Amino acid sequence: MTDLSSLIACPRCDAVYSVEEPAVGERAVCARCHTVLIAPRKRAGKQIIAIALAIVVLVIAATIFPFLSIRAAGVSHKSSILDAALAFSDSPLLVVLSLTVAAVIVFFPVLRAMLVIYVLTPLVFDRPPYPGAVRAFRLSEALRPWSMAEIFAIGCAVALVKVADLAQVAFGPAFWMFAALVVLMVIQDSFMCRYSVWKSLER
């Protein structure tokens, strides 16, 4: 009977390999479907926690500050994320939509970052994981496609182009925070080696 912990199954195509951990900076890739299986990085845990903290701060700040301001014929108007999420709230049918928008651009990204902090903090300090860490990490992975802050940032740019000939439009501070978020989220995802996290959680 082979020890199960020495095997790894590709999450995409189910090919089974016996684990041979790559050195730091190297990657183990599935030979059949080219999915990255293991990609350990030095001090990735601390970097990911730092980025997750930055994401929490940025999303909360970006919610309050205006992200676009408009001016036409002397009338001006500023809009924050809260306004955008509440834009749908005047008819009951669209309230559902406004809640969804608020969830995917503010609530899910913050929740995911906090779950990551909760799971990784004890691992970084070589302590046993906090209770429920396995479930927290699974939830954070499930939320990944649903946290859409970076898509919202691109949406701002598109909206700007659309009203540019109607009125004068300018980016507010929150837009630049969202632009930073796009970069931070990509970096966080590329630093995260799921195999290493699951392995430390099993210890």
Added chain:
Amino acid sequence: MSLQRVWAWWIVALICYIPANTYPMLSTRMLMSTDEGTIVGGALELAQHGDYAVAIIIIVASVFIPIGKFMAVAALALGVQHGSRMSALRRQQLYEVVEYIGRWSMIDVFVVAILSSLVQLGALASIKPGTASLFFALSVIFTMLSAQSFDSRMIWDKSPDPTPEPAKAPA
């Protein structure tokens, strides 16, 4: 079992996609006139004004990509049920593209939300979201759920490729 869920979400998403195109996405009020436009109508209007680049982006993002996603998910599911001429690796790559692009369709809904919260200039101009924005968002969410229910391992189950030799590929 997994495929039934894929087809169930797929059909609901397709049903939501119809009102998303027939109802108005935005209603723009400028001084005296009120203008309600569907997605395609708005893009055609932009094209008439000579804004071809923006019109093409809108048509691609809200017509070609959703329809392409429907066809791709259907092709993947049918491929598992009846076999496919495409290689397993090609289908795996198609699945990854669908999974990646799926979320980006929400951009249309966000643009509507941003425009209708931003353009509130009293009597001068104001924009309100239309019913289509709700159905469009639902259609995107259901397509994402459909793609997520698809288990990419099924592509490889009947694959003639043998399980490969363990090898560490260079980064």
